[in-house]
Amino acid sequence: MGFTSRGNPSFFFFFFFFLLCLSTTVSAYIINNNNTSSSSNVNGEEEVETVRRELASGRCNWFRGNWVYDAKYPLYDPYKCPFIDPQFNCKKYGRPDNAYLKFRWQPSSCSLPRFNGLYFLRKMRGKKIMFVGDSLSTNMWQSLACLIHSWVPNARYTLLRQKGLASLTFEDYGVTLMLYRTQFLVDLNVEKVGRVLKLNSIKQGNMWRGMDVLIFNSWHWWTHTEHIQPWDYMEDGNRLYKDMNRLIAFYKGMTTWARWVNTYVDPSKTKVFFNGVSPTHYEGKDWGEPMNSCRSQTQPFYGRRYPGGMPMAWVVLNKVMRRLRKPVHWLDITGLSQLRKDAHPSAFSGNHPGNDCSHWCLPGLPDTWNVLFYSTLFSS
DSSP states (O other): OOOOOTTOHHHHHHHHHHHHHHHHHHHHHHHHHHHHHHHHHHHHHHHHHHHHHHHHTTOOOTTSEEEEEOTTOOSSOTTTOTTOOTTTOTTTTTOOOOGGGGEEEEESSSOOOOOOHHHHHHHTTTOEEEEEESHHHHHHHHHHHHHHHTTOTTOOEEEEEETTEEEEEETTTTEEEEEEEOSSSSEEEEETTEEEEETTOOGGGGGGTTOSEEEEOOOTTTTOOGGGOOOSEEEETTEEESOOOHHHHHHHHHHHHHHHHHHHOOTTTOEEEEEOOOOOOOOGGGGTOTTOOSTTOOSOOOSSSOTTOOOHHHHHHHHHHHTOSSOOEEEOOHHHHHTOTTOSOBTOOSSOOSOBOSSOOSSSHHHHHHHHHHHHHHHO
């Protein structure tokens, strides 16, 4: 004889009890999930508020400090981030050591908030962030993409790439990270005489307008010569030059960029950042090892002062920054990056043959640049 519920009071009692338990379980699940998201958001807000108070004290300098070993690093798994180019994916291309992944920047006089990708997406909902510069901008753009993705690994995204421009949108939040590739910030045009680097022209700046955040970078290509120099002439005013002192050319170009910022940026709508001069480590004499380069380096430089001193490009950039009339946040990453002689791809690069001591492994140093960007963006 089969079981039937008709006329059986026990059945209704147990059925009601089952529904009550199910309802409680579902409610608890929803509450716990909401608490998790809320907790992530609150922690992000609390940490940023702590940073604001430290900045208000006047004693905080994020760019002076030292590298400390942190077992919780890196901030993401390179094998789980879909945005890393072969050029920066050192683990994929055989780098055997892991210590370079484990260093966290610790300012001497204050603290940095932890990067919270969910907080970033919520605060920047519906906004456009554009990196403008050379391959070091690409390095930083991909780092930020990986940092965010590690917090929302299942979030929908759209990645579009075309010559000179790339765009990554996290669809659920409407946050778009864009990359505009330009080696010099000022214009490089092909004319009858050849390729002309126009130190006083920045027409491509029309592509940067309307962004909520702009992050600029330049210097890497200003030093190139001979077959890797991408221009035939420099134009200053109405005169063409076959060459000129590169620091003078850099100063003229960056002055043109500063003029563009002063003219076209509305600080109430757009926040502007400049990521400082990224150092190279081809010359071991810069840190007291004349026979070495970045190849086989596995530890940062631990001395109190970097023997090579600050590059002259940093001096030029400092001078330009002082003349800006509009607010620009200078991410002064040169000194802290000089200490990371261990953080380059060297021979472990997928499409950069030889010894790459210019770019940086991901995960790695550009993650710290983005933590500093994150800290400045939300505390200023």
